[in-house]
Amino acid sequence: MEAKDFNLEHAAIAWCPGCGNFGILNALKGALAELDIAPEGLVMVSGIGQAAKTPHYLKCNFFNGLHGRALPAATAIKAANPGLTVIAESGDGDMYGEGGNHWLHTIRRNPNLTNLVHDNMVYGLTKGQASPTSPQGMITPVQVRGVVNEPFNPLAAAIALDASFVARAFSGDLQQTKEILKQAIRHPGYALVDILHPCVSFNKLNTFQWFKEHTEYLDAGHDPSDREAAFAQALRTDRLPLGVFYLNRERRPFEETLPAYADRSEPLYRRRPDLAKLAAVIATRRD
Amino acid sequence: MSQTNQATPSRTGVTVVIAGEAGQGIQTVEYLLAKILKSEGYHIFASKEYMSRIRGGANSTAIRVSSARVAAYAAGIDLLVALDREAPAHLADRLSPATIIVGDAAGLGLDRPVLDIPFAAIAAAAGNKLFANSVASGAVAGLFQVDFAGVERAIAAYFRGKPQAMVDQNIAAARTGYEAGRELAAAGRAGLTPPDKDAAVAGDPIINGSEALALGAVAGGCNFIASYPMSPGTGVLIYLSQFAADFGIVAEQAEDEIAAINMGLGAWYAGARAMVSTSGGGFALMTEAVSLAGMIESPMVIHIAGRPGPATGLPTRTEQGDLELALYAGHGEFPRLILAPRSIDAAFYRTAEAFQLADRFQVPVFILTDQFLVDSFLNLPELDPAGLENEPRIVATPADYRRYELTPDGLSPRGIPGHGAGLVGVDSDEHDEAGHITEDLELRVRMVDKRLRKLELLRTDLVPPLFHGPADYRTLVVGWGSTYPAIREALAGLDRPDVAQLHLEQVYPLPPSAVAYLQKAERIILVENNATGQFGKLLRQETGRAASDRILKYNGMPFAVEELAERFAALLTADTAAEGSAV
Numbered sequence: 057m058e059a060k061d062f063n064l065e066h067a068a069i070a071w072c073p074g075c076g077n078f079g080i081l082n083a084l085k086g087a088l089a090e091l092d093i094a095p096e097g098l099v100m101v102s103g104i105g106q107a108a109k110t111p112h113y114l115k116c117n118f119f120n121g122l123h124g125r126a127l128p129a130a131t132a133i134k135a136a137n138p139g140l141t142v143i144a145e146s147g148d149g150d151m152y153g154e155g156g157n158h159w160l161h162t163i164r165r166n167p168n169l170t171n172l173v174h175d176n177m178v179y180g181l182t183k184g185q186a187s188p189t190s191p192q193g194m195i196t197p198v199q200v201r202g203v204v205n206e207p208f209n210p211l212a213a214a215i216a217l218d219a220s221f222v223a224r225a226f227s228g229d230l231q232q233t234k235e236i237l238k239q240a241i242r243h244p245g246y247a248l249v250d251i252l253h254p255c256v257s258f259n260k261l262n263t264f265q266w267f268k269e270h271t272e273y274l275d276a277g278h279d280p281s282d283r284e285a286a287f288a289q290a291l292r293t294d295r296l297p298l299g300v301f302y303l304n305r306e307r308r309p310f311e312e313t314l315p316a317y318a319d320r321s322e323p324l325y326r327r328r329p330d331l332a333k334l335a336a337v338i339a340t341r342r343d
Numbered sequence: 344m345s346q347t348n349q350a351t352p353s354r355t356g357v358t359v360v361i362a363g364e365a366g367q368g369i370q371t372v373e374y375l376l377a378k379i380l381k382s383e384g385y386h387i388f389a390s391k392e393y394m395s396r397i398r399g400g401a402n403s404t405a406i407r408v409s410s411a412r413v414a415a416y417a418a419g420i421d422l423l424v425a426l427d428r429e430a431p432a433h434l435a436d437r438l439s440p441a442t443i444i445v446g447d448a449a450g451l452g453l454d455r456p457v458l459d460i461p462f463a464a465i466a467a468a469a470g471n472k473l474f475a476n477s478v479a480s481g482a483v484a485g486l487f488q489v490d491f492a493g494v495e496r497a498i499a500a501y502f503r504g505k506p507q508a509m510v511d512q513n514i515a516a517a518r519t520g521y522e523a524g525r526e527l528a529a530a531g532r533a534g535l536t537p538p539d540k541d542a543a544v545a546g547d548p549i550i551n552g553s554e555a556l557a558l559g560a561v562a563g564g565c566n567f568i569a570s571y572p573m574s575p576g577t578g579v580l581i582y583l584s585q586f587a588a589d590f591g592i593v594a595e596q597a598e599d600e601i602a603a604i605n606m607g608l609g610a611w612y613a614g615a616r617a618m619v620s621t622s623g624g625g626f627a628l629m630t631e632a633v634s635l636a637g638m639i640e641s642p643m644v645i646h647i648a649g650r651p652g653p654a655t656g657l658p659t660r661t662e663q664g665d666l667e668l669a670l671y672a673g674h675g676e677f678p679r680l681i682l683a684p685r686s687i688d689a690a691f692y693r694t695a696e697a698f699q700l701a702d703r704f705q706v707p708v709f710i711l712t713d714q715f716l717v718d719s720f721l722n723l724p725e726l727d728p729a730g731l732e733n734e735p736r737i738v739a740t741p742a743d744y745r746r747y748e749l750t751p752d753g754l755s756p757r758g759i760p761g762h763g764a765g766l767v768g769v770d771s772d773e774h775d776e777a778g779h780i781t782e783d784l785e786l787r788v789r790m791v792d793k794r795l796r797k798l799e800l801l802r803t804d805l806v807p808p809l810f811h812g813p814a815d816y817r818t819l820v821v822g823w824g825s826t827y828p829a830i831r832e833a834l835a836g837l838d839r840p841d842v843a844q845l846h847l848e849q850v851y852p853l854p855p856s857a858v859a860y861l862q863k864a865e866r867i868i869l870v871e872n873n874a875t876g877q878f879g880k881l882l883r884q885e886t887g888r889a890a891s892d893r894i895l896k897y898n899g900m901p902f903a904v905e906e907l908a909e910r911f912a913a914l915l916t917a918d919t920a921a922e923g924s925a926v
């Protein structure tokens with residue numbers, strides 16, 4: 057398959073020219089094509105925000121739900137039909153702010169899905185308020201004297217929660233981002249990719265140039281199975297490392313722990329209740 | 344005991360109440376007695392009232408033991424099994440001079456006769472004072488003069504898997520209690536006349552409301568439940584979790600109610616049949632996603648087991664206080680269906696139907712119950728899953744599939760991802776036929792109209808109302824949901840040829856035949872287990888008919904048959920008197 061197989065004719069893209077979201081969309085199409093994932097077997101799930109519109113811009117099944125609620129829906133879609141490739145994709149406000157509790161518990165649950173977070177360190181769609189990852193000091197229409205809250209560190213938090221796959225990418229590097237996405241999608245379990253991207257309209261601090269100067273790839277010697285080393289990299293602020301920080305291959309995906317799939321694999325929609333067995337259960341309440 | 348009479352229509356049998364503190368094992372006695380008395384040939388109906396605590400407090404279970412089916416709460420107590428000193432005081436206003444009290448006479452310290460059976464002392468002698476439950480169960484069985492073999496069977500079943508010595512000790516403890524009870528009965532000192540037996544009852548299953556709902560869900564094809572615990576909605580989650588392996592159900596305890604219902608919507612999207620079970624406080628958190636269901640036209644089944652609010656209210660008590668919440672939950676305008684089962688057996692069938700209706704109309708379907716209904720249990724011969732329809736209405740998508748195809752009746756064929764050549768897109772923003780975001784305001788209007796056309800499809804007798812009484816009634820007593828058995832029993836005792844009962848299980852939209860019944864009534868007496876008459880307001884809004892009289896109760900307890908009978912009698916006498924003076 058090729059990236060253009062995911063092109064959607066007539067998609068009216070509502071992003072600002074020059075926005076980092078375009079880079080992510082292209083990297084994603086490339087990754088899906090190289091992994092040979094057919095649009096019919098793919099479900100993109102998103103919340104609300106600029107990033108959350110991504111599923112409307114490529115050929116796929118999609119569930120574009122509510123602000124912050126992509127992960128519960130995505131988890132259930134995967135649990136109802138484990139044969140689908142499920143990608144939950146939204147912004148930093150959506151996933152870490154409004155959806156923070158779901159994010160935390162989805163990591164604990166470990167469904168086999170990919171969680172892409174477009175991290176522009178600002179709320180784009182509502183025009184530039186602080187997001188959980190906004191740097192301290194950033195002035196916005198609401199944080200008029202500058203952000204004072206400690207920024208959320210999604211990578212450190214995910215590693216602390218023993219997420220099974222934790223990575224960071226930068227939308228300005230299409231090739232590397234595509235490679236990281238491929239690994240994440242292939243990973244059997246929850247995979248977080250926090251994708252840094254500039255918001256040209258509202259984030260005047262973390263510009264393309266700023267990201268260029270403040271990121272670098274993890275060096276080849278980094279061992280993603282070493283949780284402490286991964287944690288140390290996640291805490292770095294001098295530069296923001298890119299690449300796969302952490303990988304835990306021990307954790308079982310949520311769907312595989314479900315008794316519903318213990319001795320059958322067909323998706324739920326193919327099943328009918330065994331009414332004779334149900335009558336038998338009712339009969340056991342006799343004595 | 345006396346047979347039915349007009350003043351106390353509850354007396355088709357005997358009401359046995361077991362009372363004591365939490366942690367004393369009231370539920371054990373309830374379980375054992377239900378099994379023992381049912382296998383002996385009595386109909387049983389048990390409902391409980393308890394405090395929100397794990398130990399201590401004052402709690403009770405009432406078991407109506409009768410020769411014919413009863414399913415309503417009756418306040419009067421014929422036999423009180425008092426497990427602690429607080430019990431008689433706790434139940435003071437339900438006791439009468441005729442109430443037989445059995446317990447440790449010295450310990451209870453009452454200035455009225457007590458059938459003296461020292462449960463704790465007998466239990467201690469049998470090996471452990473914790474066996475008092477078995478002693479009490481044995482004692483009641485003795486008072487009813489049942490065959491001891493039934494007691495033994497029930498205890499063995501209850502303690503299945505426990506060490507044999509423990510089972511034997513409990514049986515021995517029960518036997519001592521049994522002998523004491525039987526001697527009192529045989530000596531004519533108990534004053535208890537057991538009702539007639541009905542041998543057919545012995546083989547009936549005993550089912551509680553939560554279980555009936557869960558079984559109905561399975562029958563309706565439910566294969567996904569996500570919920571967050573909140574009494575009294577938790578029971579359904581518990582039962583479906585227990586059925587998970589056998590019936591291939593995904594049962595997940597979500598991190599909160601918001602996650603639970605969004606999981607439910609995701610599951611339906613992918614072709615599962617999902618439900619959530621909660622109570623008003625939990626449902627309050629789900630309202631955002633109810634609106635999402637409306638927008639994406641997703642089926643959803645939402646069970647709300649009512650308890651008194653606002654906020655966390657009385658956590659363990661009952662109320663029909665959330666009808667308006669269900670009716671108006673979610674922002675924007677979209678169709679929904681609200682069902683309220685009238686009884687435990689109806690909970691089974693209505694729940695199964697809820698899945699068909701949700702699937703067929705692609706709308707959220709509510710099942711409103713309450714603590715009284717989900718926590719009660721009875722013997723039920725007729726739960727029969729055979730023939731219940733559970734075929735999902737999903738289509739294999741063609742390549743050019745559009746999820747929101749504009750159709751004359753508003754229903755678009757529902758595809759799911761991975762089934763067919765097409766793509767399935769749903770969106771919470773206003774969308775075009777393919778599910779993509781649109782800001783085309785003309786299309787917006789067409790989409791709103793499409794969704795609202797489904798409301799017209801719902802305005803039929805999907806679940807017909809129940810009508811009992813003469814065709815030429817003047818007064819119509821109207822109720823909804825779990826109040827049915829109490830209203831029915833109270834009216835049966837009154838025997839008025841001009842009074843009929845109309846009961847609704849489809850509470851929104853109103854079934855047209857119910858509207859016709861209402862229009863015919865000269866006088867409407869509305870019965871609701873809430874303080875503001877929520878259903879009455881809905882009736883007025885939908886039909887223009889206001890209730891003439893309202894009987895409302897909101898102290899956390901269900902309606903008792905006796906109190907309804909009294910209220911009806913008073914209202915109807917006033918009516919007759921008024922007429923008399925006009926002549």
Ligand SMILES: Cc1ncc(C[n+]2csc(CCOP(=O)(O)OP(=O)(O)O)c2C)c(N)n1
Nearest residue numbers: 104105106107123147148149150179180181
């Ligand atoms: C419940 C709710 N609250 C608020 C909003 C308004 N809202 C829409 S998008 C958004 C923030 C999105 O920020 P982010 O996830 O960072 O995405 P971005 O637009 O930056 O890509 C908010 C607050 C909403 N749609 N729903």
Ligand code: SF4
Nearest residue numbers: 072075106180255256
């Ligand atoms: S507001 Fe920012 S993030 Fe959103 S499209 Fe414009 S540039 Fe991109």
